Amino acid sequence: MRGDPAFEDIKLPLASGSRRIHGSVARDLGIAILAGRYAPGDVLPGEIEFSEQLKVSRTAYREAVRILSAKGLVESRPRTGTRVTQRSRWNLLDPDILAWAFEAEPSESFIRDLFELRMIVEPAAAALAAERRSGLDISRMGHALEEMGRYGLSTEIGRAADQAFHNTILEAARNGPLMALSSSIAAAVTWTTIFKQRRSALPRDPMPDHRILYEAIVAGDVEAARTAMTELVRLALADTELSLKA
Amino acid sequence: MRGDPAFEDIKLPLASGSRRIHGSVARDLGIAILAGRYAPGDVLPGEIEFSEQLKVSRTAYREAVRILSAKGLVESRPRTGTRVTQRSRWNLLDPDILAWAFEAEPSESFIRDLFELRMIVEPAAAALAAERRSGLDISRMGHALEEMGRYGLSTEIGRAADQAFHNTILEAARNGPLMALSSSIAAAVTWTTIFKQRRSALPRDPMPDHRILYEAIVAGDVEAARTAMTELVRLALADTELSLKA
DNA sequence: CTAAGTTATTTGTATGAGTAAAGAGCTGAG
């Protein structure tokens, strides 16, 4: 894939994120857990031993474990040590966890589950947005759409515009928790998009569907917005499935 | 605080969980942030000064900050210090954050947003459950329903059965991320239930609606399950609004 | 006035010593 002009400029969204040690260790361990290298119930090596293995201080290692623990991946107690918790207790919608999951080659069923959730949430969000959008929302969406059309999804700018478009819809829905949820998923979707692009050229022009959605929200047509977004997610799923089989 | 009679019999769902210092500090600061005592953009005092104020070591304080940072509440950088992030970056669906939010007297609009989200997600989850439930799911739900009827929602056992009932529905939907989402919300709902009970006796018998939902899922009737759950959430919202005004 | 370099402040990392919790195993009474 080297030199393929379509990917050269991809900046991994929140990839290695913090260059701080505790952040990197948390990320590495998080990926390892999500990849199944440490299974639920497994006990990690003791603090001293493990931090020496990782060539970091106990301080940094412990802070990393606190991060993982805050996301529900592990649980530490004196005497028992630090063990990986049951999958049902993981905060699967945490943005970091989603990012780590996609770094760890997510299972097909996990991707399917995410799309199922998108299919539930995003059309409803679009419907709310159609009801509540302000003039500012509309102008932002319009601008994003224009940039998206001009640069296409194969460029960094185009993808940023796409995200801005969807983000504005969420903001227009005026619901904090809903926004937190969808933007977590959106981050994951970005990853699937990158996946798609890795395997095959983008198989479809996404602009017409985006425009239909935009018009519906501008018109304040709740049901049209809902169906338009449904269609958008459906197509995204179809594309993703295609590229997963490729 | 041991022995405060107001709290003695309430088992805080996953409340102060760890009595470890870093956990308590994270919880206290988290509540303070969600209550608005530290606003987005505010810079916390320096590590040394603040940890002295709180009478804990810098180590413990830093681990607390890592927890908050993992949940998106704060962000630390050398030289600039640790500052509260914009609300849009908070992981509002994190179970701890929801619990803290309800400890901090949540705004009415926040509760409304949560119910709006429930209204979107839970009927869909019930529909999926009707499609995918196994015999084991059905027998679990039946058992929970029976206990719920026997003990009522005013007892600890009854509330546990209620949670088990809803939890089984989620499991039956066979979707990890959806389950993570809904069980986060469920925790919050528990808090609102406690709120309700504090202010007024439960104003309605919840059993008939639960039974309708149960029957729909047993029958595998997707649409009936969806509408039954919609009704259940709608009633819960009505009850909550009533008690908020009381 | 601009740009490059310097400084000072704050978080980040490291290390070692000591504390507290919690399961394992032992002990003794029944």
Place this chain on the structure above:
DNA sequence: CTCAGCTCTTTACTCATACAAATAACTTAG
């Protein structure tokens, strides 16, 4: 033999201290 209660030992937890790295603000050369 069984089991309650105690001791023991392992492990994470807390603390104090020192030093490193990063970066915003300042300073100075051009």
